Amino acid sequence: MSSSPLSSSAPLRTALIGLGRIGFGYHAPAIVNHPAFNLVGVADPLPERRAEATANWQAPGFDSVETMLREKRPDVVVIASPTTLHQEHTAAAFAHGAHVLCDKPVARSVAEFDTMVAAGAAAGRKFLAYQPNRIKAELRTLRDILAQNLLGPIHAIKRANSSFTRRADWQAFRANGGGMLNNYASHQLDEMLALTGHAPVRSVFCHTRCVATAGDAEDFVKIVLVTEGGVLIDVDITQAAAQPVTAWQVFGSRGAATWDAPAHVWRVLYYVPEEAPLLNAQQGLAAAGRKYAHEELPWRELTVPADATSDPDYYDLAWRHFALGEPAPVTTDEIRQLLQLIERCRTSDSTGNLA
Incomplete structure (x- = not known):
């Protein structure tokens, strides 16, 4: 052998x-x-x-x-x-x-x-x-789910990294290169780029705050991205959240997937178009029977475990x-795109405008 x-x-x-x-x-x-x-x-x-x-x-x-x-x-x-x-x-x-x-x-x-x-x-x-987050089971399993097209075209992704930590170490200070935009956003934005195939980003909005930190570097970051394909990416990174925030939710035209962190599984809710009742659009201004639009869809539920023991080294x-x-x-071109995004976040944060 x-x-x-x-x-x-x-x-x-x-x-x-x-x-x-x-x-x-x-x-x-x-x-x-x-x-x-x-x-x-x-x-x-x-x-x-x-x-x-x-x-x-x-x-x-x-x-x-x-x-x-x-x-x-x-x-x-x-x-x-x-x-x-x-x-x-x-x-x-x-x-x-x-x-x-x-x-x-x-x-x-x-x-x-x-x-x-x-x-x-x-x-x-x-x-x-x-950049280890992009190869972890959590993200790899989500990519497998999306590859099956169960949710239909994806239109929005919500990602949160939350805790309550009164930061007082070197990363609490801008002069040291600290702050959550450098620290955790390097992971969360890389996840988003990997998930969307490094699609070009049309617009970037970012707002940061110092809430519970002892220093002058941000411990609260809000980022909203829109890709050229129209996917809206909503990222919350906070060390000033005393209650937990749902870490992941992905929304498509036919369903959604939510990350259940304690169980380490993805919970998927979706419907199959062929099983759904015919949708009759009413264009007139008078709603039939004065009823609000409502229908019962044949939802399917799926639980998909993410096996962390299979994470590559x-x-x-x-x-x-x-x-x-x-x-x-992760290639140098991909890292360059990540750093460009962080720079655009800083520009948006300082001007209050889209970057």
């Missing part, structure tokens, strides 16, 4: 920049637990974090990114530092001949992102953004992209 590409390939020498929540809590364990990656070094300005990482994973710690890259010569650099440092750290990784996997939001602007991608092209190395996809040249789970 021939060996798989993974079993016959040497692990990619991988360095991690940033040992905060996402770097320490997700990226470091994902690297050390994946046979295709070998954690050869970690960089963070705090000595206690470096010591903890070394104790946990036997990876040498560095207070200098430049020193780590020069001494360890990684194949891949995972960037989990604050957003304001992403361009600097990406440039350093490319300068030392490494590919880059960068956490979201990858950049503060489209112009900054273009500079990062250009640096990768000049170095002959790949840039990959970490983002590091599997990253390895296949870096080592085998397979397509990226």
Whole structure:
């Protein structure tokens, strides 16, 4: 039996920049637990974090990114530092001949992102953004439901990410690149783009507020998009909601789908046109029998579980992209469209107009 590409390939020498929540809590364990990656070094300005990482994973710690890259010569650099440092750290990784996997939001602007991608092209190395929501069961199952055309043409999508959190960490401040438009909207808008096939967006409305946060970066975001195809996308991102908000609802001409988060299932209500009574339109101004329009439709109900255990491993996809040249789970063009949307949101928020 021939060996798989993974079993016959040497692990990619991988360095991690940033040992905060996402770097320490997700990226470091994902690297050390994946046979295709070998954690050869970690960089963070705090000595206690470096010591903890070394104790946990036997990876040498560095207070200098430049020193780590020069001494360890990684194949891949995972960037989990604050957003304001992403361009600097990406440039350093490319300068030392490494590919880059960068956490979201990858950049503060489209112009900054273009500079990062250009640096990768000049170095002959790949840039990959970490956007895991688009491959999770919740969204993949919804896409399967929509592919069956049970709901008819989709005309509206509502998405909410809600909690009540009095934010007081670095992400509560604009100077650090914080705020929910950068933070959670990077996920929610990417979900919308993936769900609509990255359709062009005709108009963008955005309004932000600081409600419960201790800082000056928004903790409440309202976004309304309309695609060129006419789909209205309504996104609520709030850390000032003391009661839960329904996370997903998708509306079509023949039904709707609602995400039941506690049960981890989609609840679908729809009718089949062939089973519906004939619709007789009355154009006259006098309603027959003075009755309000009403009909009994033969609704069907469907419960579709989303199996999170079947979620692809983002590091599997990253390895296949870096080592085998397979397509990226999210392309640089798609990330650029995401960053353009965030910029249009900021423009709308500052002017009060559509962008």
